[in-house]
Amino acid sequence: MALDRTYFEEMEAKIPHGKVRTRFAPSPTGYMHVGNLRTALYTWLIARNAGGTFILRIEDTDQERQVEGATEVIYRTMAECGLTHDEGPDVGGPVAPYIQSERRDTYGKYARLLVELGHAYYCFCEKTESEEDSGDFNRAADPCRSLTPEEAQARVDAGEPYVIRQKIPAGGSTTFHDAIFGDITVENSTLDDQVLLKRDGLPTYNFANVIDDHLMGITHVVRGSEYLSSAPKYNLLYEAFGWEVPTYVHCSPVMRDQQHKMSKRHGDPSYEDLKAQGYLTEAILNYVALLGWSPKGEQAEREVFSLQELAEVFDISGISKSPAIFDIDKLTHFNALYIRAMEPERFAAVAEPYIRSAVRNPALDTAEIAGLLQARCEKLTDIPEKVDFFDALPDYDAELFTNKKSKTNPEVSQQMLEAAIPMLEALPAWSAEAIHEGLVSLAEQLGVKNATLMWPVRIAAAGKAVTPGGAVEICHILGRDEVLSRLRIGLEKLK
Numbered sequence: 114m115a116l117d118r119t120y121f122e123e124m125e126a127k128i129p130h131g132k133v134r135t136r137f138a139p140s141p142t143g144y145m146h147v148g149n150l151r152t153a154l155y156t157w158l159i160a161r162n163a164g165g166t167f168i169l170r171i172e173d174t175d176q177e178r179q180v181e182g183a184t185e186v187i188y189r190t191m192a193e194c195g196l197t198h199d200e201g202p203d204v205g206g207p208v209a210p211y212i213q214s215e216r217r218d219t220y221g222k223y224a225r226l227l228v229e230l231g232h233a234y235y236c237f238c239e240k241t242e243s244e245e246d247s248g249d250f251n252r253a254a255d256p257c258r259s260l261t262p263e264e265a266q267a268r269v270d271a272g273e274p275y276v277i278r279q280k281i282p283a284g285g286s287t288t289f290h291d292a293i294f295g296d297i298t299v300e301n302s303t304l305d306d307q308v309l310l311k312r313d314g315l316p317t318y319n320f321a322n323v324i325d326d327h328l329m330g331i332t333h334v335v336r337g338s339e340y341l342s343s344a345p346k347y348n349l350l351y352e353a354f355g356w357e358v359p360t361y362v363h364c365s366p367v368m369r370d371q372q373h374k375m376s377k378r379h380g381d382p383s384y385e386d387l388k389a390q391g392y393l394t395e396a397i398l399n400y401v402a403l404l405g406w407s408p409k410g411e412q413a414e415r416e417v418f419s420l421q422e423l424a425e426v427f428d429i430s431g432i433s434k435s436p437a438i439f440d441i442d443k444l445t446h447f448n449a450l451y452i453r454a455m456e457p458e459r460f461a462a463v464a465e466p467y468i469r470s471a472v473r474n475p476a477l478d479t480a481e482i483a484g485l486l487q488a489r490c491e492k493l494t495d496i497p498e499k500v501d502f503f504d505a506l507p508d509y510d511a512e513l514f515t516n517k518k519s520k521t522n523p524e525v526s527q528q529m530l531e532a533a534i535p536m537l538e539a540l541p542a543w544s545a546e547a548i549h550e551g552l553v554s555l556a557e558q559l560g561v562k563n564a565t566l567m568w569p570v571r572i573a574a575a576g577k578a579v580t581p582g583g584a585v586e587i588c589h590i591l592g593r594d595e596v597l598s599r600l601r602i603g604l605e606k607l608k
Contacts, residue, residue: 153191
């Protein structure tokens, strides 16, 4: 019996037209790896650059691979990165639902319509997944392909289990166009009759994608270049339904090195890993945008862009065919630039938990400590080891007092501390200005360069050779009593 076409006409009537519509369609199978984040970013940028609509769709038809909590990771990552969606499961929209498992009936109807149109068929053969994936499956030999519609329907009505397969044309070739790779032609004889609807009634990824992209009015499909080999089958599906083919944008992979793709299995970082390693979201996004894309024209030499600036200059023509190599050192460089450029108040707020993990004394001002760090750290995770001496004086060797450049040795350092302790003790006010003036005046009285006095004071106060900030800043933050106590310990070491 022929299908009632009313349902399909109603679905067509819902499709929005007239502007760019893109979608990010992740599977809830775990973390957001760098390649996924780049796809989300490029998809968002294409929509925002064109004043279009960005859609979030959750592709959960592969029930076995789902990971609990993965959907929350997707929402959180998108929100943190500022990749706001106009339509999606949580905000709704004109072509809801936006979760594939909630669209199950739709796929079944379209699969049966495709059978009726002569571009798919019911297959009752028992084939294992490994046979399907081996590439050895000879579609021409499939006996179900030649069943008459009546024969196939009778077996369906009898309750025999089946899948629905795409009926690839027996001869000829299929040509599709990609915005990055241009026109690509493949012989139809190299394509297999892929499964569209599985025995459990759920669609395969390849089929659900095409149906949803059409019904959601998607104009640009951004995905990894590993899907180039599937694109001819997508094209044939669009043509079979008489639908307009969207603009394909296939992006080359993000690589760990010349030979290997990035992979969680090999310990390559996800977005959440990079955050945990002390990288700022803005720096991650800026770097990821340049993994396989570069600006044109006046902006060609520029590297640092805010998300809004990226939206203004992003152009598909800037996407490269070549794989991009993920360089953690380059990301670290970007991160340092972003840290330096932050408003001091914002940096202090971002740095506070890292400072507090090492400096637990509530009397010490984290904002003041942050002021010493902003120009001296590349990642937020650098912070704890740089500031731990504020919490407790580390055990250090008296050899640290010797410094050729500052012209200090144990003997000179002892003289400096013996002079500095009473001077600091007698300061009328414990301010950075008063400490600075006191030490500079004392150096002049002693007939030495400032560094000759400042070095031993800093070493005694911090117990470390390398510190963020000099003697004045460290003394001011620590407070008079703590500084005097530490300077006396230093003096004892020298004696």
